[in-house]
Amino acid sequence: xxxxxxxxxxxxxxxxxxxxxxxxxxxxxxxxxxxxxxxxxxxxxxxxxxxxxxxxxxxxxxxxxxxxxxxxxxxxxxxxxxxxxxxxxxxxxxxxxxxxxxxxxxxxxxxxxxxxxxxxxxxxxxxxxxxxxxxxxxxxxxxxxxxxxxxxxxxxxxxxxxxxxxxxxxxxxxxxxxxxxxxxxxxxxxxxxxxxxxxxxxxxxxxxxxxxxxxxxxxxxxxxxxxxxxxxxxxxxxxxxxxxxxxxxxxxxxxxxxxxxxxxxxxxxxxxxxxxxxxxxxxxxxxxxxxxxxxxxxxxxxxxxxxxxxxxxxxxxxxxxxxxxxxxxxxxxxxxxxxxxxxxxxxxxxxxxxxxxxxxxxxxxxxxxxxxxxxxxxxxxxxxxxxxxxxxxxxxxxxxxxxxxxxxxxxxxxxxxxxxxxxxxxxxxxxxxxxxxxxxxxxxxxxxxxxxxxxxxxxxxxxxxxxxxxxxxxxxxxxxxxxxxxxxxxxxxxxxxxxxxxxxxxxxxxxxxxxxxxxxxxxxxxxxxxxxxxxxxxxxxxxxxxxxxxxxxxxxxxxxxxxxxxxxxxxxxxxxxxxxxxxxxxxxxxxxxxxxxxxxxxxxxxxxxxxxxxxxxxxxxxxxxxxxxxxxxxxxxxxxxxxxxxxxxxxxxxxxxxxxxxxxxxxxxxxxxxxxxxxxxxxxxxxxxxxxxxxxxxxxxxxxxxxxxxxx
Amino acid sequence: xxxxxxxxxxxxxxxxxxxxxxxxxxxxxxxxxxxxxxxxxxxxxxxxxxxxxxxxxxxxxxxxxxxxxxxxxxxxxxxxxxxxxxxxxxxxxxxxxxxxxxxxxxxxxxxxxxxxxxxxxxxxxxxxxxxxxxxxxxxxxxxxxxxxxxxxxxxxxxxxxxxxxxxxxxxxxxxxxxxxxxxxxxxxxxxxxxxxxxxxxxxxxxxxxxxxxxxxxxxxxxxxxxxxxxxxxxxxxxxxxxxxxxxxxxxxxxxxxxxxxxxxxxxxxxxxxxxx
Numbered sequence: 001x002x003x004x005x006x007x008x009x010x011x012x013x014x015x016x017x018x019x020x021x022x023x024x025x026x027x028x029x030x031x032x033x034x035x036x037x038x039x040x041x042x043x044x045x046x047x048x049x050x051x052x053x054x055x056x057x058x059x060x061x062x063x064x065x066x067x068x069x070x071x072x073x074x075x076x077x078x079x080x081x082x083x084x085x086x087x088x089x090x091x092x093x094x095x096x097x098x099x100x101x102x103x104x105x106x107x108x109x110x111x112x113x114x115x116x117x118x119x120x121x122x123x124x125x126x127x128x129x130x131x132x133x134x135x136x137x138x139x140x141x142x143x144x145x146x147x148x149x150x151x152x153x154x155x156x157x158x159x160x161x162x163x164x165x166x167x168x169x170x171x172x173x174x175x176x177x178x179x180x181x182x183x184x185x186x187x188x189x190x191x192x193x194x195x196x197x198x199x200x201x202x203x204x205x206x207x208x209x210x211x212x213x214x215x216x217x218x219x220x221x222x223x224x225x226x227x228x229x230x231x232x233x234x235x236x237x238x239x240x241x242x243x244x245x246x247x248x249x250x251x252x253x254x255x256x257x258x259x260x261x262x263x264x265x266x267x268x269x270x271x272x273x274x275x276x277x278x279x280x281x282x283x284x285x286x287x288x289x290x291x292x293x294x295x296x297x298x299x300x301x302x303x304x305x306x307x308x309x310x311x312x313x314x315x316x317x318x319x320x321x322x323x324x325x326x327x328x329x330x331x332x333x334x335x336x337x338x339x340x341x342x343x344x345x346x347x348x349x350x351x352x353x354x355x356x357x358x359x360x361x362x363x364x365x366x367x368x369x370x371x372x373x374x375x376x377x378x379x380x381x382x383x384x385x386x387x388x389x390x391x392x393x394x395x396x397x398x399x400x401x402x403x404x405x406x407x408x409x410x411x412x413x414x415x416x417x418x419x420x421x422x423x424x425x426x427x428x429x430x431x432x433x434x435x436x437x438x439x440x441x442x443x444x445x446x447x448x449x450x451x452x453x454x455x456x457x458x459x460x461x462x463x464x465x466x467x468x469x470x471x472x473x474x475x476x477x478x479x480x481x482x483x484x485x486x487x488x489x490x491x492x493x494x495x496x497x498x499x500x501x502x503x504x505x506x507x508x509x510x511x512x513x514x515x516x517x518x519x520x521x522x523x524x525x526x527x528x529x530x531x532x533x534x535x536x537x538x539x540x541x542x543x544x545x546x547x548x549x550x551x552x553x554x555x556x557x558x559x560x561x562x563x564x565x566x567x568x569x570x571x572x573x574x575x576x577x578x579x580x581x582x583x584x585x586x587x588x589x590x591x592x593x594x595x596x597x598x599x600x601x602x603x604x605x606x607x608x609x610x611x612x613x614x615x616x617x618x619x620x621x622x623x624x625x626x627x628x629x630x631x632x633x634x635x636x637x638x639x640x641x642x643x644x645x646x647x648x649x650x651x652x653x654x655x656x657x658x659x660x661x662x663x664x665x666x667x668x669x670x671x672x673x674x675x676x677x678x679x680x681x682x683x684x685x686x687x688x689x690x691x692x693x694x695x696x697x698x699x700x701x702x703x704x705x706x707x708x709x710x711x712x
Numbered sequence: 713x714x715x716x717x718x719x720x721x722x723x724x725x726x727x728x729x730x731x732x733x734x735x736x737x738x739x740x741x742x743x744x745x746x747x748x749x750x751x752x753x754x755x756x757x758x759x760x761x762x763x764x765x766x767x768x769x770x771x772x773x774x775x776x777x778x779x780x781x782x783x784x785x786x787x788x789x790x791x792x793x794x795x796x797x798x799x800x801x802x803x804x805x806x807x808x809x810x811x812x813x814x815x816x817x818x819x820x821x822x823x824x825x826x827x828x829x830x831x832x833x834x835x836x837x838x839x840x841x842x843x844x845x846x847x848x849x850x851x852x853x854x855x856x857x858x859x860x861x862x863x864x865x866x867x868x869x870x871x872x873x874x875x876x877x878x879x880x881x882x883x884x885x886x887x888x889x890x891x892x893x894x895x896x897x898x899x900x901x902x903x904x905x906x907x908x909x910x911x912x913x914x915x916x917x918x919x920x921x922x923x924x925x926x927x928x929x930x931x932x933x934x935x936x937x938x939x940x941x942x943x944x945x946x947x948x949x950x951x952x953x954x955x956x957x958x959x960x961x962x963x964x965x966x967x968x969x970x971x972x973x974x975x976x977x978x979x980x981x982x983x984x985x986x987x988x
Contacts, residue, residue: 271947
């Protein structure tokens with residue numbers, strides 16, 4: 001290494017010397033007379049310098065830097081960096097020359113140099129002769145070196161052995177001025193001690209150039225140096241013109257052994273995984289075989305025509321992309337094939353933070369509902385246990401009178417908010433997950449909170465009124481609310497089922513089921529756009545209680561009811577509920593409540609240009625993301641959004657519950673003063689008056705008192 | 713999203729349910745080309761639409777060659793006739809900050825806002841109700857500006873700073889790699905940097921001055937104001953702003969396809985801290 005370094009320096013010097021002969025004289029004149037006793041230390045220092053240069057490649061001086069970089073770049077052949085040196089900076093060359101030259105004959109280096117120089121002879125034999133002459137001539141300039149050396153050392157330590165070719169020019173200029181400055185003024189500049197921004201920039205640039213490409217295993221730095229080596233070796237006439245070819249040749253000549261015996265493992269990207277799953281969607285038709293086709297045709301009608309409604313929604317400017325819709329379509333087919341589903345519908349998409357939910361609304365075939373045991377029963381049991389314990393009279397201490405507010409039971413499946421079952425999946429192709437049925441408590445709490453969905457069904461919902469359940473319950477509650485608010489149909493499409501309506505007479509709002517009107521003749525699209533009263537809700541309104549059908553919470557506890565009958569004032573108790581009534585089924589949406597002067601619905605024609613084929617588009621302002629369309633005969637509802645209700649004011653967390661009043665200070669709380677002596681005496685006197693007739697009794701009382709004392 | 717690759721972009725951004733009807737698409741493709749010619753823009757972006765109660769505003773932006781130069785904003789109600797909006801000012805933002813609620817869809821609609829002002833009459837100071845009228849157009853300008861400043865996104869490397877200062881589209885940009893695409897730090901705010909000057913030298917040391925000249929998303933306040941999702945396996949990365957719900961940014965990793973679109977009511981989600 002040392003040899004190579006010094007060799008390069010030698011060559012450099014030769015080159016330099018050749019180029020700038022006039023400078024030799026100049027520097028010779030300008031420099032002071034060498035002091036003989038200083039000479040020796042310099043030599044040794046220089047020897048050390050070149051050693052360290054060889055070892056760590058730390059360039060000790062600007063000129064040597066060139067040498068080092070050279071040797072890094074390409075070894076003997078790469079003389080290209082001299083070109084900028086020749087043209088741009090002739091100033092430092094004499095110095096470099098001097099220094100290197102004098103190093104050669106010095107005793108410290110003498111054992112190495114002679115062996116080195118001959119090697120370079122074949123290449124530059126003509127130069128060598130000249131330079132060896134020059135060497136001897138220029139040794140007198142040694143005296144310059146200590147200053148230069150001292151001056152350069154600290155800063156050189158700063159930049160690690162790199163030099164970028166493009167930047168060398170600037171760099172050398174800088175060095176020029178330094179060395180020049182050095183000649184006239186031996187004081188080292190303090191500012192040079194800190195590595196400058198330029199150094200860092202160079203460092204970064206070199207690091208970038210040294211970045212190894214993953215496909216070819218080359219880096220640009222090596223490639224450039226190889227190219228330059230080759231150019232300098234071959235010295236073509238028109239190097240600039242054929243540089244591309246040279247680059248290509250060098251690359252082709254590059255012989256790469258595969259050193260790595262490890263096999264590359266194929267990346268398992270999530271893209272492949274989901275593609276594999278979606279493949280199943282596309283293949284499901286083929287797998288089932290021909291014999292099932294007849295059966296399918298019969299059952300097929302439970303699958304909605306997603307693409308058709310997607311087409312209409314596209315006219316309206318909503319909906320997912322075509323391919324995503326088709327995948328969802330296939331996923332719905334998969335769902336209907338694997339579950340006993342009577343009716344199915346693409347409900348919409350709820351956006352989440354990590355993943356989204358695709359929601360399907362299904363109705364199971366009669367009698368095939370999957371029953372599940374809910375946790376709620378457990379809760380109820382616990383409540384009962386508490387109330388039983390409360391009836392125990394043996395314990396003297398009073399127990400808590402606080403009773404949990406009456407748990408309102410959830411509605412039966414196929415009824416009210418649980419009329420439909422909802423399946424969700426994160427992406428078409430992933431498994432469908434059935435959402436649990438919703439409880440009124442969940443709806444009530446969900447109205448008070450506003451949370452983003454994460455996309456994981458088991459994520460906890462952390463909110464101020466504690467939400468009973470995890471994200472799947474919250475999702476289900478929001479779906480119920482959105483459905484109740486935004487599922488609308490053109491007037492007349494549905495009518496009340498007659499027989500069922502009679503059955504349900506006991507319920508105040510009367511009819512909660514409907515059927516398709518076979519005589520529906522369609523409504524003019526223009527009418528649907530112009531009047532909101534042509535649209536009706538076909539999902540039941542959810543009462544503040546959290547159910548669609550009123551449940552009287554007081555009825556349940558029968559003993560209490562009797563008590564209440566006795567005491568009329570109980571009716572003013574906050575526990576008493578007036579029956580909540582909402583708008584009945586099939587109420588026109590023109591009766592929906594306004595949101596602070598904002599109409600709850602916006603209607604428009606999908607196209608003003610071709611109104612005869614346009615469809616009516618309905619957009620909910622209350623639930624941004626909820627849309628409905630109708631072309632007169634067909635209609636569909638769709639939701640895509642974050643699953644939140646709109647409000648012009650910002651969300652306000654519910655106020656903390658009222659603080660319980662303390663027991664009022666009354667006769668049960670206050671005590672009388674201790675009986676005073678006068679009172680007791682008066683009492684005795686009074687007793688004495690009555691004592692005579694009931695003397696016997698008193699004796700027995702006294703005895704009892706004594707017994708009590710003993711007990712204590 | 714770029715007006716030139718509008719159809720592909722719409723397809724990519726469709727995951728949030730925000731599409732355009734076929735007639736709107738066709739008319740945008742036609743009219744934005746004319747906008748580009750007439751106003752001599754270097755590049756035209758379809759910015760999005762703001763949903764009004766009566767009608768929607770379709771918004772487009774014209775960019776000059778310097779990508780970060782102030783942009784010209786145009787709006788249209790029918791996607792064919794475009795009107796230039798005046799540049800937004802601080803004063804406008806202050807003035808319109810009192811207006812809440814939905815846009816009407818009528819640029820000449822005036823919001824009335826009553827506020828109490830102290831009036832000095834001689835020595836007496838008494839309060840008087842003053843009715844301020846704010847035009848919806850002013851509000852539109854100010855909201856678009858706010859959204860642009862807050863949540864316009866560009867992937868790192870899509871733009872580069874030329875030595876002379878202007879910022880140009882980077883032709884050699886080949887998309888983010890998969891690992892970069894999952895990190896918020898690979899996305900920048902598409903606006904003049906604000907935070908960058910406040911960074912310490914240590915933080916700046918790793919930045920590449922020709923690429924990292926804008927603020928990155930990762931320091932947005934509050935933390936978690938972005939939802940980042942990989943859709944279609946890894947073929948598409950979608951960023952949704954939770955602060956301005958409706959803004960969707962999409963990028964197909966390893967391709968040049970990227971852009972953002974806003975479809976929403978033009979209201980800021982001030983409930984965000986409650987919702988996370």
